[in-house]
Amino acid sequence: MPFFYILCGTAFGFVLSRSGAADYDMVQGMFLLTNVQLYGIIGTAVVLTAPGLWLLEKHGKTLFGKKLTIETKPRHKGNIVGGVLFGIGWSLTGMCPGPILVNVGEGKLYALAALAGALVGAALFGKLYAPLAKKLGLPPI
Amino acid sequence: MLITHHLLAWPWALGGAGVAFVTLLLLFVSGRRLGVSGGLDAVCSYALRAPYFQLRGLLDARSFRAQFLLGLLLGGFLSAVLGGGFSPSWDMGIFDQFVGWGPMGKVAWMFVGGSFIGFGTRMAGGCTSGHGIFGISHFEGAGLVSTLAYMGAGMVTTNLIYRVVLGAF
Numbered sequence: 382m383p384f385f386y387i388l389c390g391t392a393f394g395f396v397l398s399r400s401g402a403a404d405y406d407m408v409q410g411m412f413l414l415t416n417v418q419l420y421g422i423i424g425t426a427v428v429l430t431a432p433g434l435w436l437l438e439k440h441g442k443t444l445f446g447k448k449l450t451i452e453t454k455p456r457h458k459g460n461i462v463g464g465v466l467f468g469i470g471w472s473l474t475g476m477c478p479g480p481i482l483v484n485v486g487e488g489k490l491y492a493l494a495a496l497a498g499a500l501v502g503a504a505l506f507g508k509l510y511a512p513l514a515k516k517l518g519l520p521p522i
Numbered sequence: 523m524l525i526t527h528h529l530l531a532w533p534w535a536l537g538g539a540g541v542a543f544v545t546l547l548l549l550f551v552s553g554r555r556l557g558v559s560g561g562l563d564a565v566c567s568y569a570l571r572a573p574y575f576q577l578r579g580l581l582d583a584r585s586f587r588a589q590f591l592l593g594l595l596l597g598g599f600l601s602a603v604l605g606g607g608f609s610p611s612w613d614m615g616i617f618d619q620f621v622g623w624g625p626m627g628k629v630a631w632m633f634v635g636g637s638f639i640g641f642g643t644r645m646a647g648g649c650t651s652g653h654g655i656f657g658i659s660h661f662e663g664a665g666l667v668s669t670l671a672y673m674g675a676g677m678v679t680t681n682l683i684y685r686v687v688l689g690a691f
Contacts, residue, residue: 382552386586390593391600393544398601400537404524406615407531412680413691418534423654425538426545430659433546443553451555454647454657454664463645464653464671470638471672472679473631475617477650478558478643481636482591486598487526488610494629498636503562505637506644507574513645522573 394483403483405475412472458517470502525615527606545655554586557652558594559643561587620690646671 401407401418410416434451443449471477474495476484481499484492506513514521524531531537545556564584567575602608612625623631643649646668648657657665684690 383585383589385551386548386554386589387593387596389544389548390590390595391597392593393541393590394594394597395601396532396537396540396544396597397594398526398598399524399529399532399605400534400540401524401531402537402541403598404526404531404615405617406525409616409680409684412676413684414677415691418531418537421534422537422541423650425535426541426655427659429539429542430545430655431661433542434549434656434659437546437550443549444551447553449549449553451549451660453660453662454653456662456664456667457647459645459647460653460664460668461646461671463642463647464668465675466638466642467646467649467668468642468672468675468677469679470635470640470642471650472676472683473635474639475614476639478562478639479594479649479651481639482558482594483598483601486595486600487602488599488608489525489614490610490612490625491614491628491632494632495636495639498633498638499562499640500565500636501633502637502640502642503559503644504566504570504640506641507563507566507570507572510572510574517645519645519647522577 393479394486397480397483398487403476403480403487408471408475408480455520457519459513459519462517470499525613526602529605541655545659552586554583555652556656557587557648558591559639559649559652561591562640563644564588565591616684616690620684620688642672 397403400422402422407418411419441449481495548554564587567584653665653668
């Protein structure tokens with residue numbers, strides 16, 4: 382469903398762009414506790430998504446009748462250590478991964494450097510996976 | 523007000539409803555779980571041969587992930603075009619006001635920040651979308667713990683930069 386995935390991404394990116402979720406100042410305002418915008422977005426999203434997920438999981442089938450199951454993400458030490466590292470990066474750049482792409486699309490030139498950094502960071506993590514997995518209890522390869 | 527064309531931001535309830543709508547639509551139509559940072563692995567998997575990037579699950583999902591990332595890019599582009607035109611810029615809001623670095627400084631700052639994002643989200647197993655929105659909505663411990671970790675670290679970092687070091691607020 383190539384067309385569908387691109388469309389979902391486009392809609393998601395447009396919403397992030399216009400709601401302020403990809404805006405450097407709004408993100409700093411969230412972390413400074415001077416702007417409620419992002420708490421409102423995330424809060425509303427969770428309040429609406431949670432019952433939707435519950436209903437869809439109960440329904441158990443996709444629109445096309447395929448089996449619908451939701452895998453739960455594993456709990457490990459990486460959630461905390463990685464979460465802290467990500468939080469530092471989110472604060473420095475004012476972007477989480479989705480908004481990096483959104484900002485590039487908007488024409489924010491510095492976002493290209495954030496994208497390059499994010500890919501290098503992910504590549505480095507992949508290279509170091511085996512030793513890190515042992516230390517942090519990540520799922521084995 | 524947004525940095526992009528000084529547009530007025532949507533009310534947060536509309537933004538949140540939009541996020542929820544796409545999340546549920548994606549799941550109901552394709553059975554896919556929302557998540558952006560996995561897309562970083564997907565992009566890496568096209569170029570890197572490390573075992574981590576050749577896992578079955580990653581390869582099965584990478585086409586979907588790459589297309590979703592492409593869509594995010596298009597969404598930002600469309601937002602700029604419809605909001606006043608596509609005009610590339612270095613504008614960075616309060617960073618310009620209180621830090622005031624030029625393009626080269628911003629590139630260095632962003633590359634460092636970006637690498638924290640790439641390394642950290644992959645270690646945590648998700649980001650704001652997969653752990654925050656989807657994970658918490660699915661009542662997952664990993665989602666809640668990760669979200670507390672990145673929100674806490676973000677608050678400490680931004681407050682260190684703008685309140686402690688720069689004395690801006």
